Amino acid sequence: MRYSGFRVIAEALTGHKGWKPAWRDPEPQASYDYVIIGGGGHGLATAYYLAKEFKQARIAVLEKGYLGGGNVGRNTTIIRSNYLLDGNEPFYEFSLKLWEGLEQDFNYNAMVSQRGIINLYHTDAQRDAYTRRGNAMILHGADAELLNRDQVRAMYPFLNFDNARFPIKGALMQRRGGTVRHDAVAWGYARGADQRGVDLIQNCEVTGIRTDNGRVTGVDTTRGFIGAKKVGVAVAGNSSRVMSHVNMRLPIESHVLQAFVSEGLKPLIDGVMTYGAGHFYVSQSDKGGLVFGGDIDGYNSYAQRGNMPVVEDVAEGGMSLMPMIGRARLLRSWGGIMDMSMDGSPIIDRTDIDGLYFNGGWCYGGFKATPASGWCFAHLLATDTPHPTATAYRFDRFRKGLMIDEKGQGAQPNLH
């Protein structure tokens, strides 16, 4: 069934009896050509592009819970391509271009909203660093503008411009950045993959990966053994757990990241804003809630909930940037498990086991990467070669010293 305005009108006139479930609920088959572990944004996008762009068949996505129950449905919905380094910028710009046509491509309203993102700067040195980043973005075909203090003040007069320690001096803006309704992305890819014959199997946890003579043969699951010629792992915060089934230790730590939503307020922030003097980012949802977040919790965890010290830290960041946020009531908060890599950049690569491929290490920023990650992982699975925009995302960069460390923090995953 194609979704359209005419369909909505027709269904409204006939009692909404014609809507069908958006995807099937199939029993797993004995074997597939491709098994994707993880029904988050990246796993679903991989299956979708494998079927649609690379014309592959006999594909299953195995999800231990329900589709979209992981980080893809827990993030703060920000998309952007404002990166500095060569290994990253072309990939994230590819992703932003895919976002721009995504709703028409998979015929689903994902509320892609290019409302603009600004990164505030507070010192001359930070302005110079942002200028350099903006120039790198423009050289890679992305858009970037440097705003001065008056331009920022005209947009958001309520900010704490004259903060004695962190005065706001301007911002780097990417107008094509913005927000996307996160769970609709999972649903849109799921529906599009299902329509192309992909089996989406929920409540199916992978408990083992079987190999024979250095080649993958399938996966053990809570619903029995499922054979596979190729297995792609896209389980985000659970990457280390799943890869431990083949005794593979990853350059990744799992940490909790929390998100917060205030009560509904009148329109206040029409774009996305990040604070340059603390870790705080904020946008306003279409329902009026301020959606914001900050640092990860500092300890390793697989729990999808965080602790009070980070709540306090995020609240301090918000108060320092826009003091009136202290008058708003916090409506809800939650956590997701982040796969923090040692240089802050992801991995999309083959492993030493034939037929086993890995996608992970997305840190804070994997939502905006969803379309490109799916496309590039599908490219790798189908052709056994990396996509041109993802050639730097290899495992061996850690051994060879070819780190892609945007922030220059070194091997400190909690700082990326």
Ligand SMILES: Cc1cc2nc3c(=O)[nH]c(=O)nc-3n(C[C@H](O)[C@H](O)[C@H](O)COP(=O)(O)OP(=O)(O)OC[C@H]3O[C@@H](n4cnc5c(N)ncnc54)[C@H](O)[C@@H]3O)c2cc1C
């Ligand atoms: C609070 C928060 C805010 C964020 N904000 C942003 C943001 O604004 N912008 C941005 O770009 N990124 C953001 N991110 C990061 C982004 O959400 C993630 O990097 C991205 O969603 C990870 O990829 P995914 O969607 O495939 O992960 P997930 O949705 O987590 O998918 C992985 C799936 O694998 C499944 N799984 C795990 N183990 C198994 C197993 N053994 N068998 C079967 N299935 C398994 C899980 O149940 C899960 O559904 C944020 C994350 C959080 C938590």
